[in-house]
Amino acid sequence: MKYQPPYTITPEILNRVAAISEAIGRLTVLTDQARALRLRRINRIRTIRGSLAIEGNTLSEAQITAILEGKRVIAPPREVHEVKNALAAYDQFDTWKPSSEKDLLEAHRILMSGLIDETGLYRHGGVGVMAGQEVIHMAPPADRVPQLMGDLFGWLAATDAHPLIASSVFHYEFEFIHPFADGNGRMGRLWQSLILARRNPLFVDIPVESLIFEHQAEYYQAIQESTQKTNSAPFIAFMLRMILDTVTSSTPEVAPEVTPEVRLLSVLAGEMTRQQLKEALGLKDDEHFRKAYLLPALDAGLIEMTIPDKPRSSKQKYRLTDKGRQVMARHGGGKLATDSRHGL
Structure with missing residues (x-):
């Protein structure tokens, strides 16, 4: 009998x-590609920051942006190394197949390179899931991990469950097996x-x-409750609530906060x-x-040249347009730059 979680x-x-599904449908109608790309950038930064923060990484979004x-x-x-690994992993994201065990091992190798000895390999010892100081x-x-993971991937490849449900089931089962040393x-x-993301590309960078x-406490509680009940429904419900809350708040209007311009x-x-601006930005x-x-700031009409007729003039300077x-009034004046420099 085939494995059934x-x-x-x-x-x-x-x-x-x-x-x-309804909220994703609304996001899909985005037609302003430039804004969509900026949204993807900020959401990827938030995704990496959130995922690593759960594991104890203290770097801020501003610091991750700087590393990027x-x-x-x-x-x-x-912590810097963890961020660089995560950025490298997400660069390979589009090449991986969800049902490929080989791709999972490769992703782990990239994500944990230089952080642990056993990268891209299933663990050889016992591990536990911790919530603070509590196991x-x-x-x-460890000797059961290859078989359990093989069964899980076999189920994922064959299931006809909705991806929102299948992905949550896989996530829970993965955490239950805990196949890696770290x-x-x-x-x-x-x-x-x-x-x-194989269901809808928008999921790639929804943070x-x-x-x-x-x-975080609810996350661990949902894992624990599902384990106690031998049924991942509590974890599925929790993850779907997180996804729904994230999708409904992932709007293009937040994107300009971290754009270079x-x-x-x-x-x-x-x-x-130009030199003064470059130095001010570090x-x-x-x-x-x-x-x-x-150039993006000029093209967007956010700044203008003081000598527009002589763009290459050695006396050329730049100033804000109306x-x-x-735009800066909506972002609280110079607060963004101050915060970014402080975070570095």
Whole structure:
């Protein structure tokens, strides 16, 4: 008999699946591609920050943004390394198949490279799931892991359950098995996102992990309750609530907060030269500054040249336009840049 994870489809679960599907449908109608790409960027940062924060990583969104931009960050080396690994893993996200055990092992290798010895390999010893200082679950013996994971992947490949449900079941079963020596939490959340993304690409960067981090005690409680009941319905219901809350709050309007052009506006005081702007942003590479910050701000009409007829003039400076001032008013003036520099 083929393996069948024990779970029950409750009315609460069905209602949340329907609500999430409706909300995703509304997000799918986004037509402004540039805004959608900016949303993807901020949500990926939030996703990585949330998932690593659950595991104890203290880096802020501003620091992760800086690492993404290749800037130096003053923080514990291990935490910086975790972020770089996560960024590298998400760069490979589109190449992995949810039902491929080989891809799961490769994802673990990338995500945990340089952090533990057994990367890309199932564990060889016993492990437990911790909630603070409390052991809430002792995982199955290591010698059972390959068979249990094989059964789980076999079920995932054959199931006709809705991806919202199947991904939550997989996530719970994965955490129950706890197949790796370390990194199981972030891997379980990553793989649920992968399963969902094959249903709809918008799920790639919807930052569910941020909400899970805010409800971390409930996350562990849902795992524990599902284990006690030998039924993952409590965990499914919890995850669907997190997904629904995240989807309904993932709107394009939040995207400009971390875009380079908005960061440029936040340091622009009066009239400033290119060099002054670059230094104020803490950037060294002139070409990166021009392409990622200056030109987008000019193209969007957020800043203007003081000598527009002579764009290459050595006396050229830049100042905010009315549109740029309106954008900064919505973002609290120069607060964004101050916070970003403080976070680094």
